[in-house]
Amino acid sequence: MVDEPIRVGLMGLGTVGTGVVRLIEEHQEDLVHQTGKPIAIEKILVRDLLKERPLAVDPDLLTNRPEEIVQNDRVDLVVEVMGGIEPTRGYLREALENGKHVVTANKDLMAAHGAELLSIAAQRNCDVYYEASVAGGIPILRALVEGFSSDRITRIVGIVNGTTNYILTEMARKGTPFEEALARAQELGYAEADPTADVEGLDAARKMAILGNLGFHTNLSLEEVSVRGVSDVTPADVHFAEQLGYVLKLVGIAGLDKEKVEASVQPVLLPRSHPLASVDGVFNAVCVYGEAVGETMFYGPGAGELPTATAVVSDLVTVANNMQLGVTGRSTVTPYREKRMKGADEVxxxxxxxxxxxxxxxxxxxxxxxxxxxxxxxxxxxxxxxxxxxxxxxxxxxxxxxxxxxxxxxxxxxxxxxxxxxxxxxxxxxxxx
Amino acid sequence: MVDEPIRVGLMGLGTVGTGVVRLIEEHQEDLVHQTGKPIAIEKILVRDLLKERPLAVDPDLLTNRPEEIVQNDRVDLVVEVMGGIEPTRGYLREALENGKHVVTANKDLMAAHGAELLSIAAQRNCDVYYEASVAGGIPILRALVEGFSSDRITRIVGIVNGTTNYILTEMARKGTPFEEALARAQELGYAEADPTADVEGLDAARKMAILGNLGFHTNLSLEEVSVRGVSDVTPADVHFAEQLGYVLKLVGIAGLDKEKVEASVQPVLLPRSHPLASVDGVFNAVCVYGEAVGETMFYGPGAGELPTATAVVSDLVTVANNMQLGVTGRSTVTPYREKRMKGADEVxxxxxxxxxxxxxxxxxxxxxxxxxxxxxxxxxxxxxxxxxxxxxxxxxxxxxxxxxxxxxxxxxxxxxxxxxxxxxxxxxxxxxx
The missing domain is CATH 3.30.70.260 (ACT domain)
Known part of the structure; x- marks a missing residue:
């Protein structure tokens, strides 16, 4: 029994996928201690079988046919790090319908279709974990779901997009105009060629929808998060904010107050004494406020190969343990709070x-x-x-x-x-x- | 089945115990959503049955006979918030031997006799959870055990004693001498009448032993944590530190490097840019460094009635869920790393x-x-x-x-x-x- 491994089908071998392979290889001994079983990669879905990769991977593991993972009887667990909504959504639906557990880093998908995937998972007694989808290396979803399970969370305030935080940090430190700071972020690989999702706040909005749902036990949709990006922020704004004792950051706010919810992503002035005010560069941080616990903050790398892979593989350890205890399919917390959004006169x-x-x-x-x-x-x-x-x-x-x-x-x-x-x-x- | 409650025996009705009763009462509806069952307090152990209390409690619940909890067949789970090592240790041993799960906030006991209790628990398929024993409202133990299960933690650096952090914050802000800052902390209820354990670093050392063991999967004993307190810190030290760009804090450091461990609590100079440098007053914060994840930080209230009670009741929710899934007794992670301490030439x-x-x-x-x-x-x-x-x-x-x-x-x-x-x-x- 000990030698029978947990078999992983990995979908995607980009930055995070490479990190997942590395962690599973390099930390194998620790993982066996954690799970009692070896973790083996059975198949890896890639677009291009012949592409040169920064990591030596057994070519027999590679496939460009998703069915070799989602229909593969030898695969226990699908790790999805390919991103995008379609066709990924279809693959994961099929994987779950075939009784495979899912660990994903895909915030786009979880923000838009999380409820659907979680509902299929519950029917099939499958696990779906997605810690890596929000704030990379910070185990914030676990904190919300388990750490504060006894409390009533009233407010979640976060810097959850590293790209824009890097840009605003550059603007504040050097007075760099937005376009120039963005170009610098692109040079350093912190921003994508098409930076729209980051810069216009959509990426952060997806993460706030996920955080809000877990924190408030409700079913907030992405469309209900009001969004404003950073592209019209000027060095003058940053300068005047500073003069008045504030720091300008792209901040996600999700609040629950008298059973009504507000959710937004927008550039916000934070007083310099705010725990988020000193979160600079590509780091992320999330403040969680609970009725009983008061103020807490979780800080760490928001992205990157190995930090994000840490979150993915820690989820994998959880699923492996659940599998062995026969208690999969419990990861889905059904929302029980009826959602009522605040109006503009209530925010x-x-x-x-x-x-x-x-x-x-x-x-x-x-x-x-x-x-x-x-x-x-x-x-x-x-x-x-x-x-x-x-x-x-x-x-x-x-x-x-x-x-x-x-x-x-x-x-x-x-x-x-x-x-x-x-x-x-x-x-x-x-x-x- | 749904109506059969999880029955709790509460040992201790001081500050944290009162918070536990409050949370269980006020958040009962949410707790039922979390666990599928009501949580009921069956008995409460107190020293003085007739004492006036800040909270109205049914007098029939109170007892001054510990056996009415640890030998009570109706009690599923013991919540221990009475503190101290003896006789508490004996009560919890007996409770575990009688098949009762344990949730405790007792760092003194867990640092000194945690291994013993966890071993009895494993034999009886019982859970022992102790999130509240370190850094009150911050779910740091969960982060170490689950959030970073895939990573190799190399360093834990924390401000884990609110009393001394309050004192040092006062000294830094106002140039107050140590004795005066301590007296102020006592007035405010942040320091006990006998402040030795806090001021001499012993309280922080207990927490660092717990954090080090969970982070490094080893069996560090309290005696192996080198300890120096803050009673000889002078305003001049604080002043010169500041002049050179540093902040003076009582810091616990646990490190793992080439399979060798160091562990200490002492006043430390932190550069002003360090994430812990701005943690002021009675707040706690713990930085966790992993090979893969890099730098993370967890910040929140280190003590207090409701924050600590949050951690206790969240553990209670976990145990309640484990009970219903029939997977108790898995909370104990057996240390698998042979412990070798660093010598003075290696720190x-x-x-x-x-x-x-x-x-x-x-x-x-x-x-x-x-x-x-x-x-x-x-x-x-x-x-x-x-x-x-x-x-x-x-x-x-x-x-x-x-x-x-x-x-x-x-x-x-x-x-x-x-x-x-x-x-x-x-x-x-x-x-x-």
């Missing part, structure tokens, strides 16, 4: 606004009057005179106000002749929620 | 030294000559002239050197007539390990 925060105005007497008074009319009080006001010919800039941070109130302020501003342009506005994550 | 770090010398020409040269003779090179030297009549002070930070080399430097210093006194020395945790 509250402080706000940062930069307003370009005519440089003349009385403008500040009429501008602040607008906030008063919308019922929004101000915490900080910074006036920057003569920033251009005949123009001045006013930078404001409000006290807590709803998104609805902020929209109201914006409408009123358009009516004010002295206001030339609203340069930018951001949510401010404060201490006072 | 390397940078070092900080403050030396009081005669304020005369040539002293610096003869002092630095001593370091050269011991093979220790210097990274930073700060000379503070005329600090007292005829005396000057020299503050040094070395490059990486062994503990043995540092002792050698100290011996040589004693021979140098111009050296009046070695005021203090601390380990420096650097970026270069």
């Amino acid at each position: 509250f925060s402080k706000h940062f606004l930069r307003v370009r105005v005519e440089d003349e007497a009385g403008v500040l008074a009429s501008l602040t009057q607008i906030f008063a009319e919308a019922g929004v009080s101000l915490e900080k006001v910074l006036q920057v005179p003569h920033c251009e010919d005949g123009e001045a800039e006013i930078v404001l941070i409000t006290h807590t106000a709803s998104q609805y109130q902020l929209k109201d302020v914006q409408f009123r501003m358009e009516e004010l002749p002295a206001v030339r342009r609203l340069m930018s506005y951001y949510r401010v994550e404060g201490g006072e929620q | 390397f770090s940078k070092h900080f030294l403050r030396v009081r010398v005669e304020d005369e020409a040539g002293v610096l040269a003869s002092l630095t000559q001593i370091f050269a003779e011991a093979g220790v090179s210097l990274e930073k030297v700060l000379q503070v002239p005329h600090c007292e009549d005829g005396e000057a002070e020299i503050v040094l930070i070395t490059h990486t050197a062994s503990q043995y080399q540092l002792k050698d430097v100290q011996f040589r210093m004693e021979e140098l007539p111009a050296v009046r006194r070695l005021m203090s020395y601390y380990r420096v945790e650097g970026g270069e390990q």
Whole structure:
């Protein structure tokens, strides 16, 4: 029995796949201690059988036919690191229907079709684990599902996209404009050739949907996460944020309050004392707030060959142990909280606004009057005179106000002749929620 | 079946015990979702049946006879939050021998007799979980055991004692002397009337023994953790550390390197950029370094009624689920790595030294000559002239050197007539390990 291995079908041999092969080889002895059995790779699905690879792999293991994994009776467990939604979704459905357990790093797929896969898995007594899909090397899903199982999680605030965090860190440190910081991230391999999913916040939104669902036991869909990316962030925004004691980060926020949910990804001003404010470069971090536990934070590498592979192979160890104990199919936590999303009048925060105005007497008074009319009080006001010919800039941070109130302020501003342009506005994550 | 509850015998109704009762009551509905069964408290062991308590508890539940829990056929699971080593150890042995699962927050007991309890548990197919024993609300044991099961952990560096961290934070922020900061911590309830275990590092050492054993799969005993407390830390040390870009913290370090282990608790200088450097007040945080994952950090409340109770009740949920799946008794990971401790010539770090010398020409040269003779090179030297009549002070930070080399430097210093006194020395945790 001890010598009969757990047989893995690996789908994908890119960066993470290579890491998975390496870890299984190099840590084999430790893995046997953890699971009581050897872990063997039975087949590896690749697109190109002849491609040169950074790692020597037995060519007999390679296949370009997915059925050699998903229909293979010798495969116990499918590790999916090929990414994408289709055809991956079909492969994993078939694998689960054939009684194979699944470990995946695929946030796109889990955010969009997780419920479907988990439901097939439950019917077939199969496990589906996906720790690697959120925040690479940080075991945050385990923390939510098991570590805080006794608590009621009220808020999850995270930096869950390393690419944009690298870009914003460069902008803050060196005053680099966005386009230049992005180009640098691409050179270093931190950003893809098409960086849209990262830069526009979609990647982070997928991760927040997954975190929100596990944290709040609900069934948030990707479409319900409001998304705003970082491509219109300017060095001036970063600079003024800093002057007021804040750091600008792309932040995912999922909150549960009086049984109503909010979920968003957007550039946010964090006070310098916030645990996430010092998370720089490609690192990720997630703050979890619970009614009983209060504030916690989990920090680590958000991506990369070996960190992500660690999460995949740790899931593999869990499934291997479940298999031997005969308790697979329990990984799916059925959502039990009815989902009701907050409206714009129910999402509250402080706000940062930069307003370009005519440089003349009385403008500040009429501008602040607008906030008063919308019922929004101000915490900080910074006036920057003569920033251009005949123009001045006013930078404001409000006290807590709803998104609805902020929209109201914006409408009123358009009516004010002295206001030339609203340069930018951001949510401010404060201490006072 | 659904209505048959999991029956808990609670030993201890102090701060954490009260939190456990509260959580079980207030989160009952969520707990049923998590475990499929109600959680019921069957009996509570207290010292004084008549004591007034902050929480209304059915007096019929209270008992001062431990056998009403450990010999009670109706009790499935013992939650031990009474603390202390004896008689607690005997109670838990008996409970396990009677087939009852154990959840405990008792670091003293687990650090000293964990192996014994886990071995009885394994024989009886019982679970023993003890997440709450280290770093209160942070699910760090789960992260080590499950989250990083695929990785080889090389280093665990933690601030795991909130009392001393509060004291050092006060000293750094306000220049408060140690005794005054301790008195303030006692006023606030952060330090006990007898603060020895906290202040002298023993509490942190217990936690580091537990973390090291789980991280390295070995059987480190409490005696093998070298311990130095914070009672001789002065505001001047904190001040000079700050001037050189460091923060002084009580830090536990457990390392595994070429199959050899080091473990210590001591005041350490952390560079300001270190993830632990900004962990202030009573918060705890643990950095875990793995060969594959790299650097991760887990941050949260280190103590307190509800945070610690969260960890206890989350363990309770795990045991309840294991009971229903019939897979209890698997929580014990048998250590498989033979333990070999590093000698003083194998523990390397940078070092900080403050030396009081005669304020005369040539002293610096003869002092630095001593370091050269011991093979220790210097990274930073700060000379503070005329600090007292005829005396000057020299503050040094070395490059990486062994503990043995540092002792050698100290011996040589004693021979140098111009050296009046070695005021203090601390380990420096650097970026270069």
